[in-house]
Amino acid sequence: MIRLLHRWFALLATVLLVTLAVSGVALSVFPTMEALTIPPAQQITVAQLASRVRDAEPTVEQIRRAPSGRITAYYFDGDQAASAVIDPATGKPVGPADTPAVERWLINFHRALFLGDQGRIITAVGAAIMLLMSISGLFLLVRRAGGWRYVLRPVRDQGKGQLHSVIARVTLPGLILSSLTALWMAAATFGYLPEGSGTQPFPATVSGKTGIALDAISTLQTTPIDELRSLNFPSANDATDVFTLKTTAGQGYLDQGTGAVLAWRAMSWVDQTSDLITMLHTGQGMAWLGLLLGLCAFGVPFLGWTGIASWLSRRGHGKVASVSASAADTIVLVASETGTTRGFAATLQSALTSNGLHVHVGSMTGFEPARWPKAKRIILLAATYGDGAAPACASGFLEVFKAVPPCPHLSLAVLGFGDRSFPHFCGFAAQIAEIAKTNGWAELLPFDTIDRQSPQDFSRWGRNLAKALDLDFELNHQPATAKTWSLTLISRRDYGASVQAMTAILRFDLPKASLWQRLTGQGFAPFEAGDLVGIVPQGSDLPRFYSLASSSKDGFLEICVRKHAGGLCSGQLTALEPGDAIPAFVRHNPAFRPLKTRKPVILVGAGTGIGPLVGFARANAAHRPMHLYFGARHPGSDALYAEELLNWSQDGRLASVTTAYSRAQTPAYVQDSLRKDAAKLCSLIKAGGQVLVCGGTDMAAGVAAALSDILAGDGIHLSTLKAQGRYAEDVY
Template identity: 50%
Template sequence: MIRVVHRWPGLLAGLLLLVLSLSGALLSLFPAIERLSSVQPAALSTAELAERIQAVHPEVEQIRRRPSGRITAYWSENGVARAAAMDPASGREIASADPNPFERWLTRLHRSLLFDDAGRILTAVGAAAMLVLAVSGAVLVARRAGGWRRWFSPLRGPFAARLHVEIARIAVAGLLLSSVTALWMSASSFDRLLDGAPSAVTEAEGSGRMGMPVADMDMLKRTPVSELRSLSFPDPADAADVFTLKTDRGIGHLDQGTGALLTWSEPSAWQGVSATLYMLHTGRGAAALGLILGFMALGVPAMAGTGFVLWFAGRPARPRIRGNVAAGRAETILLVGSEGGSTWGFAATLHAALSASGQAVHAAPMSSFEPARYRQARRILILTATYGDGDAPASARGFLDRLKSVPVAAPVALAVLGFGDRSFPGYCAFGRAVAETAEARGWCMLVPFMAVNRQSPQDFARWGRSLGAAMGMTLDLVHHPVLPAVFPLRLVSRRDYGAEVQAPTAILRFDPPKPPFWLRLPGRGFGRFVAGDLLGVLPEGSAVARFYSLASGCRDGFIEIVVRKHPAGLCSGQLFELQPGDTVNAFLRQNSGFHAGRDAAPLILVGAGTGIGPLAGFMRANARRRPIHLFFGMRHPDSDFLYGEELEGWRRNGQLQQLATACSRTRQPSYVQDALRGEGAEIACMVRKGARVMVCGGYEMAAGVSAALADILAPTGLTPALLRAEGRYVEDVF
């Protein structure tokens, strides 16, 4: 629900918000410019200022001081009204008082879109939409980060999504303040707010006398110019007229003949709040704050762009769930933990089956877990994937912590279904951790934990039958996977290795497809990719894709993967049969958790066999010559030294600083973990200075590398687990 509340105001009011934010950002510059260009008097009283200006312009009618400190005088000259900015030291004119025409036009645009009341109403609607976006966006950021305390925790996911959240983290406070103050000012302009009454008023009869010099008036001598707002002079022909003095502390009337204070009124608390909110919104009186808010307002067009990209890109990734009831009215709560969106497809199938059986079902991300909202729930069903080696997927950040902290809902049963790939060591580890934590906390488990291997519809159907029996109903879950949009890739070249050591391996290079513009814009469909992303290959006769790490980026002009042929491998067998000119159907999946990044931190790359693929892509893209140390394991250098020639060239060019190899089929067999131990002192030094470790290859190799690194780092007090938490130890294992 929060996501819907956030999405539609942004889409519907997008253009209006862009106009308001950009005009507001530009307007924030003028108070600062005015502050810098104004002459600031030092220790000057209002009496002295009025005397100096009156000496130059005897017919002065009013003196005003703007929040920036600029002094403006108004007088009549030969019946013509005049005004000018004044030098407080001399009382003479220094600049025109007419506002900047562009500033005046921009103010009208920002306040009323160049219209009258109808425009003001529309801008108030825009401010309300901004408030909804800021509040709902803050909630979504907290959910994605895993809670309010983790507001600035590291993010993963597509670049547009991370950029959207990073901007929101910084700008949301300013947008909240700007939208609230804008709504207040809109209500005030339509007289929807009470101005409040003066807190104290003192009255006295005037003397009827005239002509006392302003320099002799005690009240004006006691009022510093820094507190002045305006001083209005009496009509010299009217003995009953008075001086009107407005300051930060209140408003007073002074007898023009004696200088005595006739009346005084202090602003009410309500008026003080209104003045403060005006200052906060316009920056008048707080130029630095105005610049900060203006800078934050520039986040709106950036978030509008990234938000549109996310909305456009996410439409096919997450299926629309029809008939999704509110959380407070649902009998069944369906929570989903997904990284790439595929788990939502199974959730949609389950939601439809339960709804067809008469159940009221509410589906939401696991990050929105809040039992207090589930007032009529009888069961909570959790479908979750696992990210990496047992971590929570993107839509389940913070779920385990919340599960451990909330009280058990007594009448509510719980069931957990994990999704993963049995070939990975952390198979459904996060789902299993959720089930074990729930049981330890005392939740009643509706059915035992089960897992779905490689998105198997059969596994899903078996779990559905068990769930239906526990619920006392027949539940047939017939899931039809939604196949991703695939593109034909034409093989350009291949290089074969490893036949002599019974490990046939090939480096396959394809021509990149040319997707349409509407797919390139959000970076979908091969519109944008880097080394470390995944190429999903759909083998003939199968609806389940196989994934290969990319050894190239879109700037290289080709798509490259490294494939080893497995004896019973359907996909690897078909790939090995390809010859230049043949095609294969494939799609792209981003893998932001295994990107080299753009920073200058040194990289320690560890790979064995086909795991060299993405690591080669990192070195190929290392145009900035960041320090890279590669540890590469192979069987024999004469058979499967993948990228041997390129590695030598990259080392000469500075794209690779150091290469260490390990061979398991030579007279003195060794493995990459042995090579790491041999360079232990240097590795420990690099890690202490901020180096990042990236490991790619089989899970047995990765486990050996982790153990070796733990030994190497033990004297420093660091561990692979600590580096992993800091994002400085990442794996891509298979």
Template identity: 60%
Template sequence: MIRALHRWPGIVALAFVTVLTLSGAVLSVFPAAERLAAPQADAGLSVVELATRIQSAYPGVEQIRRAPSGRITAYWFDQGAPGAAVIDPATGQGITSADPNPVERWFTNLHRSLFLGDSGRIAMAAGAAAMLMLSFSGAALIARRAGGWRRWFAPLRGPLTGRLHVEIARMAFLGLVLSSGTALWMTASTFDLLPAGAAKPSFPATVSGETGVALAEMAMLNDIPVADLRELSFPYPGDRTDVFTLKTDRGSGYLDQGTGALLAWTDLSAWERVSETIYMLHTGQGAAVLGLVLGLMALAVPAMGATGVLIWLAGRRGRPGIRGNQPADRAETILLVGSEGGTTWGFAATLHGALTKAGRSVHAAPMSAFAPDRYVRAQRIIVLAATYGAGDAPASARGFLERLATLDRAPAAPLVVLGFGDRSFPAYCAFARDVAAAAEAKGWPELMPFDTIDRQSPQDFARWGRALGEALGIPLELSHQPVLPKTETLTLVSRRDYGAEVQAPTAILRFALPRATLWPRLAGTGFARFDAGDLIGVLPEGSPVPRLYSLASARRDGFIEIVVKKHPGGLCSGRLTALEPGDTVAAFLRRNPDFQPGRGRAPLILIGAGTGIGPLAGFVRGNARRRPIHLFFGMRHPDSDFLYGEEMPGWQADGRLSGLATAVSRGAQPHYVQDALRAEAALVARLIRDGARVMVCGGRDMAAGVADALAEILAPAGLTPAVLKTQGRYVEDVY
């Protein structure tokens, strides 16, 4: 619900809010410029001294005004002709024209009303209201993503666009709330929607009838410093009933033009002070530095608008278009999807279409949008959940288990959980199993037993669909056709071969960057933007399931590089390792934001064996800032499969790699990467105590051995790999 409140007002009001904030940012510069350009009165200068100097220069002076910036302007008549000038308070002489800045006036009219009068003011007020809603809903989403309000500034993980969006929002939140809230106040005041709080003194019923008092004899003006002055209006010449009108920061009153006596006075009311403070906060008049800060924060809105649109488009690309998707509060079947790369959404679309064809109303949504209070007509809830990594929640399911745990009771609609995974992995459908177990513990009624789909098998899905149809009392045939990702053609430019001597043929394959057009560059899609640790997918012939390989390069390196080991009978690895320079392969890019080194200067401990060195080498190659990196690498034999062995000395020499420890498993004394960790236990423990982040890449058996070794090393410090994982300091890319 919060996400929808944030997304749709943002998209609909983006144009208005952008105009509002950009024009506001421009206007924020003028108070500061005026403050710098205007001559400032001396601290001890009184209103009498200033008025006397101006009156000597301009005998027909009619009014003196002091702006919040300190600029003093005088208005006069000279032989019937009006005049005005900005005054130097030291001399009382005019130094420049008092005419309004035409550029400022143009932007003011644009900012306030789009040059459309009252209708434009209403439109811009709606834009300010949208910005206020976006600020609060965005803050709630940031707190949810960070793990609570106390972790508001917690380090972020994920795609660059999403991180930029949140980082900008975190810095600009208070400024945007202040700007939009004060804008709504001022609009309400313009349309007289707020109570009138101004208190004015009553015009005196009687005056002395005399004229010509000398300014120097007006005691009150002597006591008021220029810094407190707002306006001094002189009586109309020849009118004995007129008076001096004085306005200051404390209040306003009338002075007799014959005696100089104070005839009436009223202090500023509390309401007036509040209104003036809000005006100052919004315009920067009287607080130029604050105005510049708010103007700078306003520039965050177009940036957040652009990144927000890119995030929205990426989300739409990550799931297929589902026709006839019903609102959650009107659907009989709720279909929740947990997907990392988007393939599970394809199965969800097939199921949605079949149920809709059978006359059922269906609402499909990511598991992260789980909102039981909206499922008022739901008769069943179906969860299709993939597993990420070693049993973690996929991207579109994050927060589901936490939200389920906070419910007072489970939903009444019975549940079906279907897991998607690969049986060759030990964590096969682990997240889906966790969902089923948590639902059972919560007392959630079950419509069908937990089931799984291996390697995205259409046959398994069809079998499960027939069982679901029997449970619903309807015939249900699920004929799923996998939707293949859009691929690009990669051309091999070089290869380096290893491992022949140990019967483990392995190659480092380097491909040329495909040409990216303007839109992919702006949106960061395809191979227009990628980092080491991201994945490329290659679809073997005769298989609907792509094989994924970790990237050993980033876009800035100017090439695409992977490390591939040839597996006996492997369709994809056999094809890739047979490529020669000039050959091509069709591939697609998949982000892997959870396996990135992150920012900052905290040390990195990189642990890998065999082809797991690929992304780790990419991290070292990209370490231009010389962050401390310690690499632990396991190989069979240094003469056969010391991958990137040629580059390691150079990386150490230029500071990209701080330490290297190798383990050889085919030597006289077999030595594995976990043994290398134990040999450097003191160093590893010290680095982790200093905040190091541990990254493990390679086979699952190696990863399990590494976790055991680290558990031993960290036990004296009261730490475990599990604790480091919860802190985001231990990540794995295991296959």
């Protein structure tokens, strides 16, 4: 509901809000210009100021002090009314007091769109919409982050969505303040606020005397200039007239003959609040705040652009032609917050349909087995929003699912999509799987998860699904059409050629981005070791992903590639020569990297899986305890990064390096090395250590089995380490 309100208010009011915001940005500059041009403030009393002004301009009728500190005097120049900005040090005019024409135009436009009271109503409605959008946007940010305590952590979105979230997080406090104060001012304009102190009634009696010296009036002598609002002088030769004084404390009348206070009314809380709110909204008297609010308002056009662009891109997800629910043998239901999971559903639907299945794709809110007479299986693709919550579109699904009894002719698979860096990774999907197990649904596949929209995770799950269905397909998913950049190869190191197992370490130069691209987040994305580079080979539209062995701080992008027989991308990559270029893009993989602690890290890899592990070691300038276990075929042909590993062992970036070669004189696998170091590994893990594994699925399974055996005696389970973020795999 919050998302729908936020979206539709934005779509309906974008033009109005952008118009008000841009004019507000322009107006925010004037308080600063005024503060820079007014004469310096003086620590004097109102009596001293009034005396100086009257000496300079004997016909003065009124003195006003603006919240910015600017003093304006109104007097006569001959028989013409005049006004000027006054230097409080001398009381003399130093410049015109007229508001610049451009500022007057902007004020009238910003307040009422040149439409009078109707325009004021329109701008008030715009302020109300901005307030609702800002508050709903704030709650969406909190929900996406997983709670208030996570709201300031790095934004996890990508592209326009990331830019929208970043701008919103910076500007929302200012937009909420601006819209709240604008609504108060509108309510005051139309008389919807409680009555203020009002105008003090004119005194019934005066002394009838005239001519008291200004510095003899005690009230003026004790009132600092900083508290002055205005001082009106009595009319010349009218003994019944009085001084009218307004200050931050109240307003009243002073006898022009005796200086006595004839009447006084204190400022009400309504008046004081209105003055404060006017200052907060306009920046008059707080120029720095005016600039800050102007900067926040400047974000509104960008929020409109990025918000609409993100919405349009989400609308494009999941446009999958599917058979009707009554004719389908396979039901794929999706719960997605941003729409990306629907893209995975489209890939799945395409693969299943090409293998002869009749697939219906729909929303998880449409879970009604009675409508699926021909269905044999249900596949639930469930994204998790924020800290383990269901997407807004599936907020009531768990209650519905609990109430539906299992169907004997239907089997069920649950696949969760989430971000492992959140405390409750795939929490919503896990709840679905638990309910299915408790209620007795037949299992098509065990519950599984996809971390950070990983195509590799999805492909692995797809292979398991193909086996379960006795079909032959591969889920090659490209979540979105990514902008590619040209990466130029600057160097390569080759291994394994002598044993017909070509492996290469490829180093690419980073592409150049313009200043505008960097400011708008459209440049080549910064990356860390363990992130993925997507490479689109010639003759294919689908990227292949390789784990990065470097970070952008290193000034280059590096990967390890093994040439596979018939491999389209690996064949093209291993054929590159320095100077050749390839199209590529970066996809972040934050779940696979060392945690930000000083605890030990155990790095386990085989073959090209050493790539990201090398990147972690390269970045370990702080000499955090890192222990590397590396497996390969033969030391003579496959000793990847041998020189670097030796150097890093000597300079402390690696605490230890243990190698295992399966075709050496004494064959061994990396899991054998782990078992030999069982006592050491137990000690490291009990000390809070983290395990990062990279390589093929068989190697990863062997490593998991070895570590399970090693830790069993101490009552430590890999599932516990995974839940704590202390065991992560990058498996291909």
